[in-house]
Amino acid sequence: MPVNQPEPKGVSTSLDKRFSVQRLKEQLIRFVLMFCALLSIATTISIIYVLITESLFSFGESEAFFQQVSFKDFFTDTKWTPQYADQHFGILPLLAGTFLIAGIAALVGIPLGLASAIYMSEYASPRIRNFIKPILEILAGIPTVVYGYFALVFVTPYILRPFFQDLLGFDVSVFNAASAGIVVGIMIIPMISSLSEDALRAVPQSLREAGYALGSTKFDVSIKVVLPAAISGIAASFILAFSRAVGETMAVTIAAGQQPNLTFNPFESVETMTAFIVNISMGDTPVGSIEYKSLYAVALTLFLVTLTMNFISYAIMRRFREVYQ
Amino acid sequence: MSNPNQMFDSQLAARHRLGKVFATICFLSTWFSFAALIVMLGTILWQGGSWLTWDFLTSYDSRMPAVAGIKAGLWGSFWLILLTTLFSIPVGVGAAVYLEEYASKSRLTRIIQINLANLAGVPSIVYGILGLSVFVQMFDFFRVNPKTLVFPLGIAELRVPLPFGPSVLSGALTLSLLILPVVIVASQEALRSVPSSIRHASVALGATRWQTIRDQVLPAALPGILTGMILSISRAIGETAPILMMGALVFVAATPGNIDSPAQLVTDPQGVMDAPFDSFTTLPILIFNWVSRPKEEYQYVSAAGILVLLIVLLALNGVAISIRNRYSKRARW
Amino acid sequence: MATTLQGFTQIVNRKKTLPTEDITPSPLKTRPMIESCNLDFFYGESQALFDVSLQVPPRSVMALIGPSGCGKSTYLRTLNRMNDIIEDVRLEGKVLVEGIDIYAPQIDVVALRKKVGMVFQKSIPFPKSIFDNVAYGPRIAGQRNKNILKEIVEQSLERAALWKEVKDRLNDSALALSGGQQQRLCIARALATNPDVLLMDEPASALDPASTARIEDLIFELKQNYTIVIVTHNMQQAARISDETAFFFEGNLIEVGETEQLFTNPKEKKTEDYITGRFG
Amino acid sequence: MATTLQGFTQIVNRKKTLPTEDITPSPLKTRPMIESCNLDFFYGESQALFDVSLQVPPRSVMALIGPSGCGKSTYLRTLNRMNDIIEDVRLEGKVLVEGIDIYAPQIDVVALRKKVGMVFQKSIPFPKSIFDNVAYGPRIAGQRNKNILKEIVEQSLERAALWKEVKDRLNDSALALSGGQQQRLCIARALATNPDVLLMDEPASALDPASTARIEDLIFELKQNYTIVIVTHNMQQAARISDETAFFFEGNLIEVGETEQLFTNPKEKKTEDYITGRFG
Amino acid sequence: ATGCKVENTNSTSNVNSTGDRKVSKEIQIDGSSTVFPISQAVAEEYMKENSDINVTVGLSGTGGGFKRFIRGETDINDASRPIKESELKSLKDAGIEFIELTIAIDGLSVIVHPENDWCDAITTEQLNMIWKPGSEITTWKQVDENWPDEPFKLYGPDTDSGTFDYFTEAINGEEGASRSEYVASSDDNILVRGVSGDKYSLGYFGYAYYVENKNKLKVLSVANGNDVSIAVEPTAESIEAGKYVPLSRPLFLYVRKDSLQKPHVATFLRYYLNEGQNLVNEVGYVNLSEEQLKTTKQTLEEGVSK
Ligand SMILES: Nc1ncnc2c1ncn2[C@@H]1O[C@H](COP(=O)(O)OP(=O)(O)OP(=O)(O)O)[C@@H](O)[C@H]1O
């Protein structure tokens, strides 16, 4: 059918890729960028290497953590007392503590952050937005020690105690999961509000106009048009923020107490995995002792737990992502 | 056809009410967060305001609260954040560009994606452990035979010790790894929100992929990228545990490279070259230390330290914030 | 029809300052459905409309014609206050819908826009499925019933001459439609909300003759109950479907009149030049 | 033309492997400029083009007509590999430009797209100033000289019949233009890169008759040196400007032929039905 | 990398010393957070007089400090407990010789709320009843008939501090043997807050934190054994004199022998043991007795001369 056969292979044509500075530059840039992306994989591999060599197998003469403590004990024992004379290595209390606090933080931070994002993007005047957004971002820069103290000297005595203890009759300890969760929640607000606000504002104005033209209220447009179109960025901000809450260390070390309790009572003191890790690594535990090695086992567990979580959330996110134009 | 209209009319009032409630919730949420910040800042200001003097900025730490200062921490943090920014922002944005604009949606990219979210949740102290073995000790490669590489650069010599030891450089690299996930994910989302029709239009004009990214996509994504940068630099400047873990000092009566005035940054090239390889302390470490000291006055000293930290933070972010404000006119495409 | 009117005024005009209007059985051309009086419009400093006064009788089609950039879209957007959303614009003069000043402070813009529907010049589907695009309007108006929604969607798509092409892929993304399909989708979306007035900005610009004919038929049909203002560059189209035509030029309304009269016997020189193709 | 070609080959084809082509004074219809052979195209599972074989002679205008959603835009986009960018699509068959298989692995798509320019169905101005929009193409091709850029911009806007309207606001955002102005801007932007082949997807859909006439004049003028493929819904337009016309229907190329012949004496029943308006 | 030179650096400890512009001599100290204030104070004073010497102090904890000490990265390690068997072995393996210097004493104070008017002294046996592992004691009355029937609020350092180890060893006979239901914090200031905010509280932590917060707290005298009448109040004098037993512990410096051969390190340590001793009190710890100090100085001189 075609009248003209294509040029036979081997004969170069005017549209061939050929050497030029421009092409070389393109390839180089691509290569460099790929290297940047692979760096994150390298980081993970190094982390896993460091954690595994200390917890799973050991190359030195001393035994690794899991060569001394069985997986069964680790995952079923309900006590975590590596530094007491009566040693127990049950990770459950630390897991519970971690997720109790991260959960409270998410309950506080996600609604507040998202609502602030919507306010800034859809309701606030540019002047207010340009003022409030950077101000809220200061929250991300306050040293976490300060959050810990804030929980201890403000949240517990002036908010939790009057309300939950004096009014509702709960017993609120000085150190408790709730106060730590609340301040961590406040700490992650800017991450959610700023990133979500960017995502919301990147939604083309024409979509809003289309929404209004169909008789939408501002609420309809914000929730049913803009929010779904920005869901990818919003979900990403949630995941980052929740990850931060799980990984947060200093504030919970100060505010949540350091008692590995297997409890879901937010008014008791608990210990998180991170608090334990920081404690061991900056204390007087001799390096090489089983207590010291337990920190790697804890870190590895945390790593795997968050990895599982991320797989799940990623699968969910893929399903809900909407792309425009 | 009157039925749907009736429904519309009858529900309109309720919808308006819902809208008002929602708007109020959003409004209150924002100002609640603001209030939380004000309470914290207020307390800190009240405690530390009067301790924030010029002497405080220009003297080293001391066992006596009255004369304790943050000079070492101020310069340490300055160098640390400067280097962290220099490493993490290009690498982070580059990785995001690669993942969004170049990589095919293969399994590898998916793994990288999940991996990134996961790295964001690794506790900072673990990065400290990592930084210690990778940068500070370099897997003991140079254990028996530490070296210093010397590069003559005309006006000054660049002397790179191997391993890096507990230097500013090691700290900055550690912090860079720590904040990279946030920089990358935020940048990725910003890139993703640029409509692909813009890319199509550019490519159709004969622009290469990189030209399209550089001229069209990155400028449009800039506000979001800057947000990621602001958030992660804010986090980096306040981090304590990983830096302490990897061997930063607490008490040191010297500044990196012995540079202790802004003018020296220009007049002392050798100091600038040396600073990254020097030992250091940072503002949050000093604050952390002061907070746990028995003397009550240290509480005020640490409050003053926090104020300085926040001022430094605002100054650093100020540039990014103003650029972002300028670029973030609503996209109308 | 009477009920719709009632609903609108109940909301727009809660104080019922004009109760007599509700009962008037059929105002039939007695009073304009839409009326703009001495309308000036500014984008920042630059004025886009100059002193435009125009009346659109109910149940009729008004065509707006004029060279590109003359202010047709701008004018159309003033009629349902879509310009509210753009920053840094200013409007002077009055716009009345059914005699009610829609720029008055007590006006409920949501009710207004529900009543005065719009099809944009550039088709902008929501990044949702085809079904969700069309069902959007009824849903926000409170329609939850799946079957009714399905019916509305089918009917609207049918009227917009798109049903046949998309009936098997209602759950596909609307963004995967061709240009003309997107345009028809946006028409269907506007129809689904069941407005009283329909503002259409070049609704057939990306359509083939057959689809265009179907849309023109639709307009003809709608005219029985609706008031329609349509921007078109196609004189033949304007001639075919509109009762009256308004000619805009550089932000001014040059001439308005019965379509036939305007095309055959324009009063103004500029109009004549334009329709005989002597401009540009 | 000689200089243009030279410029182009200097950039794309620095080594001048085929210098003979440059000197050939006028290859005139000896070999098609664009040729597609048995082209199938798939969006995911659904096939959008079926076995399309079409030849466009150099320095001629080919009009693509057909009902909305029949695959015209899709076909157009295969000619400069714009579909590469969309995910999850598949192409079978061959596309040759000047006899070169553009889907061959060694092809430089950037050079291809520079050679085969495109105006999209929906106008998409960059969120930059009017000037920067038009100057973008020359700039990325390496043109830094301000004066030359200014000249190119003015000339391109002039040819796209937009210069007069925007010459005082070149630094304003392109997004503040009216629909028709944006469309002309996109034409100007494509002209500024000086391609050899121009693919135009309904370039006059949002334009008033006068502007349309100017664009048609432009096409006529361009035809002297360029090859043009244009999608249009306007039969009169197709008849006025094109040398050949191809009729698409449901992804199939039904008929292609000399425009006059196709409109006056179509071979296929479907073509006849379409041009006489019996479809829909 | 043209003209790149490689210099072999022999000692890791001066990897960071960068030529003549910097102070030439460095002393690197790391280790216990408990000892930190003393080392900081001495370093501060010492550097005022010797501007050519740069003393830096880290805060990695006793264990973390030993880790670096074993790697040869520091000259001196601060410790709030004697070196452990495993650490000793590692040092031997690394071929690092060291001396141990006792430099001050830290008292552990047992603290109650200032409004506590029923209890001024307590015996170690009672403390053991309260703090032993699995203790069932929940109210004051269970310990002593005369005390109110109110529940205890117990505060103590977290398990990772030297104070915890020492207290459990001294009171419960085994390091780490402790009841676990008590409020734990790694920051003694927080414990101060806790005890001072709760009328029925009891806690223990470093003496220095009591001294600085005397107005908010009440300290208990402690009797070794079960006879409350011999209880001793912790004061600088009683601790220094060795009367406040068993709740006072020594604090140490561990010094690398080859660092000791450098004159500036030796000079610094001499300063530490002479002028530096005046600072011990100032930062809240207790001086060694004359004899103890003499022994320490002797150990130092032996280490230097060898
Ligand atoms: N991205 C896409 N994904 C899936 N299907 C698509 C996509 N784009 C177009 N289609 C479908 O492919 C078919 C051909 O579309 P195309 O855009 O080529 O039509 P067209 O001839 O240009 O129509 P129009 O005149 O309306 O622009 C249509 O049925 C359309 O719905």
Ligand SMILES: Nc1ncnc2c1ncn2[C@@H]1O[C@H](COP(=O)(O)OP(=O)(O)OP(=O)(O)O)[C@@H](O)[C@H]1O
């Ligand atoms: N957002 C805006 N900001 C500033 N000027 C604008 C804006 N939108 C339109 N204009 C200008 O206002 C004038 C009228 O624009 P309008 O969109 O009403 O034209 P139109 O008659 O619809 O033209 P077309 O047929 O090309 O769509 C034009 O000169 C246009 O450039």
Ligand SMILES: [Mg+2]
């Ligand atoms: Mg318009």
Ligand SMILES: [Mg+2]
């Ligand atoms: Mg099309």
Ligand SMILES: O=P([O-])([O-])[O-]
């Ligand atoms: O930091 P310490 O080892 O003294 O607890």
